[in-house]
Amino acid sequence: MMRNMREWVDEILSSRVRRAFPLMVFSGAELTHTTIDDMLRDARTQAACLAALAARYPSAALITAMDLSVEAEAFGSEVRRMPNEAPTITGSLVRDADGADTLQVPSVGAGRSGIYLEAAALTASAVIDRPVFGCHIGPFSLASRLCGMTEALMNVHAEPETLHVVIRKATGFLVEYARAFRDSGVNGIVIAEPAAGLIAPAHCDEFSSGYIRAIVDAVQDDHFMVVLHNCAASGRHVGSMASTGAMGLHFSNAADMAEVLAVVPAGMLAFGNIDPAGVLKNGTEEGVHRTTTELLMKTALYPNFVLSSGCDIPPGTPPDNIDALFRALDEYNAETFRARNLESIP
Amino acid sequence: MELLKEIAEKVEAGRQNEVKALVESGIERGIAVSDILNGGLVAGMNSIGIKFRENEVFVPEVLVAARAMKAGLEIIKPILLREKVRSKGTIVMGTVLGDLHDIGKNIVCYMLQGAGYDVVDIGIDAPGEKFVQAAKESGAQIIGLSSLLTTTMVYMKDVVDALRASGLGDRVKVMVGGAPVTQSFADEIGAHGYASDAASAVDVVKRLLA
Amino acid sequence: MNGKERILAALSIREPDRVPLYIHGINEAPIIGIGRQITDGLPDPKEFREMNDQEKGKLLDTLFLIHEHFGVDGFTSFEIGHEAEVDERHVADDWGVVYTRSPHGLPVATGHPVREPGDLATFTPPRPNRGHLVLLDLGRERFKGEKALFWLMRGAFVRSWRLMGMENLMVQMFDNPEFVHRVARMVTDYSLEQLDMLIDAGLDVLVVEDDIADRHSPLISPAKYREFIKPYNMELVEKAHLKGLKAVTHSDGNLWPLLDIILETGYDGLNPLEPQAGMELKKVKEYCGDRLCLIGNIDCVDLLPHGSPAEVDEAVRLAIADAADGGGYIVCDSNSLHPGVDPLNCIAMFEAAKKYGKRRA
Numbered sequence: 042m043m044r045n046m047r048e049w050v051d052e053i054l055s056s057r058v059r060r061a062f063p064l065m066v067f068s069g070a071e072l073t074h075t076t077i078d079d080m081l082r083d084a085r086t087q088a089a090c091l092a093a094l095a096a097r098y099p100s101a102a103l104i105t106a107m108d109l110s111v112e113a114e115a116f117g118s119e120v121r122r123m124p125n126e127a128p129t130i131t132g133s134l135v136r137d138a139d140g141a142d143t144l145q146v147p148s149v150g151a152g153r154s155g156i157y158l159e160a161a162a163l164t165a166s167a168v169i170d171r172p173v174f175g176c177h178i179g180p181f182s183l184a185s186r187l188c189g190m191t192e193a194l195m196n197v198h199a200e201p202e203t204l205h206v207v208i209r210k211a212t213g214f215l216v217e218y219a220r221a222f223r224d225s226g227v228n229g230i231v232i233a234e235p236a237a238g239l240i241a242p243a244h245c246d247e248f249s250s251g252y253i254r255a256i257v258d259a260v261q262d263d264h265f266m267v268v269l270h271n272c273a274a275s276g277r278h279v280g281s282m283a284s285t286g287a288m289g290l291h292f293s294n295a296a297d298m299a300e301v302l303a304v305v306p307a308g309m310l311a312f313g314n315i316d317p318a319g320v321l322k323n324g325t326e327e328g329v330h331r332t333t334t335e336l337l338m339k340t341a342l343y344p345n346f347v348l349s350s351g352c353d354i355p356p357g358t359p360p361d362n363i364d365a366l367f368r369a370l371d372e373y374n375a376e377t378f379r380a381r382n383l384e385s386i387p
Numbered sequence: 388m389e390l391l392k393e394i395a396e397k398v399e400a401g402r403q404n405e406v407k408a409l410v411e412s413g414i415e416r417g418i419a420v421s422d423i424l425n426g427g428l429v430a431g432m433n434s435i436g437i438k439f440r441e442n443e444v445f446v447p448e449v450l451v452a453a454r455a456m457k458a459g460l461e462i463i464k465p466i467l468l469r470e471k472v473r474s475k476g477t478i479v480m481g482t483v484l485g486d487l488h489d490i491g492k493n494i495v496c497y498m499l500q501g502a503g504y505d506v507v508d509i510g511i512d513a514p515g516e517k518f519v520q521a522a523k524e525s526g527a528q529i530i531g532l533s534s535l536l537t538t539t540m541v542y543m544k545d546v547v548d549a550l551r552a553s554g555l556g557d558r559v560k561v562m563v564g565g566a567p568v569t570q571s572f573a574d575e576i577g578a579h580g581y582a583s584d585a586a587s588a589v590d591v592v593k594r595l596l597a
Numbered sequence: 598m599n600g601k602e603r604i605l606a607a608l609s610i611r612e613p614d615r616v617p618l619y620i621h622g623i624n625e626a627p628i629i630g631i632g633r634q635i636t637d638g639l640p641d642p643k644e645f646r647e648m649n650d651q652e653k654g655k656l657l658d659t660l661f662l663i664h665e666h667f668g669v670d671g672f673t674s675f676e677i678g679h680e681a682e683v684d685e686r687h688v689a690d691d692w693g694v695v696y697t698r699s700p701h702g703l704p705v706a707t708g709h710p711v712r713e714p715g716d717l718a719t720f721t722p723p724r725p726n727r728g729h730l731v732l733l734d735l736g737r738e739r740f741k742g743e744k745a746l747f748w749l750m751r752g753a754f755v756r757s758w759r760l761m762g763m764e765n766l767m768v769q770m771f772d773n774p775e776f777v778h779r780v781a782r783m784v785t786d787y788s789l790e791q792l793d794m795l796i797d798a799g800l801d802v803l804v805v806e807d808d809i810a811d812r813h814s815p816l817i818s819p820a821k822y823r824e825f826i827k828p829y830n831m832e833l834v835e836k837a838h839l840k841g842l843k844a845v846t847h848s849d850g851n852l853w854p855l856l857d858i859i860l861e862t863g864y865d866g867l868n869p870l871e872p873q874a875g876m877e878l879k880k881v882k883e884y885c886g887d888r889l890c891l892i893g894n895i896d897c898v899d900l901l902p903h904g905s906p907a908e909v910d911e912a913v914r915l916a917i918a919d920a921a922d923g924g925g926y927i928v929c930d931s932n933s934l935h936p937g938v939d940p941l942n943c944i945a946m947f948e949a950a951k952k953y954g955k956r957r958a
Contacts, residue, residue: 115890127647131649132649185650186650189650189651190650191653191677191678192678194731194735195728195729196728197728197731198726198728198731199727199728199729238738240734240738241734241737273738317634318637
């Protein structure tokens with residue numbers, strides 16, 4: 042359903058109640074008793090999983106599957122399927138400058154990208170009580186998958202031109218893919234750039250943010266919101282991430298949310314960052330409750346903070362732990378947030 | 388004997404051309420080749436071996452001495468064969484499976500050749516069967532195993548076992564050495580001898596062949 | 598103090614707030630074994646090159662996590678990407694040296710392109726490649742100045758014998774000393790240029806990694822070491838110092854006959870102090886502990902693979918008692934955390950460093 046996302050952001054900024062938008066998709070497979078592999082290969086199955094999640098949890102928004110192999114697979118990379126996890130890329134498609142030059146940009150719909158667009162469309166029409174975000178990989182991370190991660194990181198210095206050729210082609214595909222998500226009826230996309238946090242902020246500008254800006258300029262408007270997720274980012278990367286113009290920035294548990302929020306522009310939403318594996322999957326309910334409460338208290342002064350998981354919540358995460366996160370949120374909202382006098386924030 | 392002493396000194400000093408000249412001179416003068424071998428060449432290597440053990444000289448000095456000794460040995464070898472001078476013994480030397488280090492083993496090979504033994508060097512990364520095969524083919528009395536890593540040392544046991552399984556276990560003795568190897572490890576795996584350095588290796592061989 | 602300050606204090610022979618802890622080298626298997634105690638999703642032990650990108654990313658992240666979780670104060674980086682696969686068992690580096698792979702540790706150089714003086718006429722040395730510093734870049738971004746950044750750079754001896762073959766190098770020292778000098782000059786020029794890159798990339802400590810001794814003795818005489826190795830490695834140390842870096846040297850084995858020359862070279866620290874080679878902490882400390890920071894000595898041949906955590910704990914306690922007074926000691930193993938070490942023993946070493954390392958009042 043079409044929705045004014047700037048208003049949605051404004052609502053959050055002026056809200057007296059904290060919201061949560063965990064990156065939660067795989068848990069939907071458990072709710073509907075399907076496998077991850079099925080969910081990633083069939084649009085209806087994926088849409089059903091997401092609808093089940095919407096019914097079960099009071100998240101502020103939904104996101105389609107975060108499968109960061111789809112785009113590389115569309116280019117022709119070899120993929121290894123796992124029954125209960127997202128697939129992984131094996132080998133490297135681009136081995137040298139010639140490989141970069143002859144790399145073909147696929148059309149939208151290649152590989153499994155069509156499945157994700159269909160799942161997005163189905164979910165967008167089925168779930169109307171909250172925004173639905175699509176998801177795709179970021180240009181630097183896609184280039185890393187096409188070249189091999191070590192090679193991409195080395196080429197930042199060794200062969201930057203070759204790397205730029207690949208990133209340019211990656212961006213070409215991603216702009217069209219992002220447009221297709223917008224056409225499918227979802228309210229925005231989360232762009233996941235796990236690799237960009239590994240490199241220095243200056244290189245982040247050159248090899249990632251500049252290209253993401255092109256995607257943001259092509260698709261973001263009042264009704265379509267881009268959220269940029271960077272797994273390894275810290276306060277030092279915020280400037281680069283913010284320069285993309287995305288309406289929201291999403292951080293993993295590698296970041297210190299207080300440090301990050303001090304530098305994120307006030308009008309930009311900042312999402313994060315409960316450790317999905319260490320705390321949500323492997324921790325106790327008590328631990329989840331405590332960590333969530335601590336994070337909410339630490340970020341209390343920032344209207345633009347939205348509670349989330351650091352990354353997508355892994356399969357096998359106990360539903361009770363996810364409930365504990367929402368329970369902690371409710372208790373915090375009831376006792377603490379309303380009690381604070383927001384006008385006194387300098 | 389003056390000439391033999393001089394040969395020994397030149398071997399020790401690593402002077403291969405002078406060793407060659409002196410050996411030829413000795414042959415011309417009718418000195419027995421076995422005397423040239425033992426009193427000259429072997430004596431020179433023995434001397435450098437002792438200095439090496441005492442840390443007075445180092446690997447490069449041993450290498451050039453070995454080279455000089457070999458130069459002299461090449462000249463008298465055909466004569467030794469003709470006169471059917473019996474070999475003092477044959478040792479198969481190698482670095483065990485998975486281990487690629489060879490300088491220690493090589494020094495032992497040179498010292499053993501320098502002491503007048505025949506050496507079959509099967510190189511590095513050698514599995515048990517390769518040792519056994521070489522022992523069979525050469526009629527060796529001893530197999531010498533080298534390893535530099537604690538993680539490859541364990542393969543020495545495989546060689547002992549392979550030897551036993553092949554039926555050669557009675558005739559062929561095993562000696563071991565290398566940085567992580569100890570006497571108690573040697574005892575544990577049923578080796579007959581252990582040497583902590585190249586010069587001692589020669590003594591161990593002498594003892595095993597006595 | 599943060600880790601970097603701690604390491605730099607120790608290397609300056611000043612007492613930090615606690616005795617620093619350092620990992621000089623660690624292979625995939627121990628990263629995974631130790632990592633499994635603090636994270637999950639790690640692949641089964643295998644070589645880095647056999648991992649897919651996701652596994653590589655997880656391994657690197659785990660390596661960083663180990664440093665953070667256990668409070669390791671220094672991070673070691675080294676060249677990556679400089680090797681090209683020749684076949685399943687062999688790789689070649691950018692000099693054309695061929696290495697044979699081994700599952701038991703680092704590949705060993707077995708093919709040597711510069712054997713005779715005539716070979717130099719047709720040999721073109723490579724230039725250092727900035728891209729090969731990727732691990733240093735990743736460490737710098739991850740640790741943000743909280744931990745000291747170390748880099749392993751091979752010294753003149755190792756670079757020379759890799760090119761020439763070890764026995765050949767040794768014999769050429771007698772036959773053709775000028776040839777040996779020309780090769781040492783060539784490799785040192787490369788190292789100096791690479792050091793410029795490392796300095797710009799934010800390196801804190803240069804480790805001149807130059808294995809030159811076995812348990813009994815140095816491989817070459819002090820005289821030959823002084824002639825063919827010392828002057829060249831000293832150029833690296835001097836440049837490092839000029840740019841505000843610290844310099845450490847690494848060599849296994851019995852270094853006593855070379856110790857004076859090592860001291861003359863101006864190093865700030867000596868690693869790894871192999872106990873089986875007579876490099877006893879107490880003795881070395883007595884001899885030159887006022888001028889040289891000692892790094893290592895926790896046995897990785899027997900103790901870390903086969904001992905018990907309690908024995909490891911005691912060994913660290915003793916090492917600190919013997920060497921840490923007044924600063925000038927960094928807890929580290931006696932060569933590397935190789936595939937044979939027991940992960941629980943490594944953790945015992947990390948924890949003992951904290952337990953016993955607090956500054957004496």
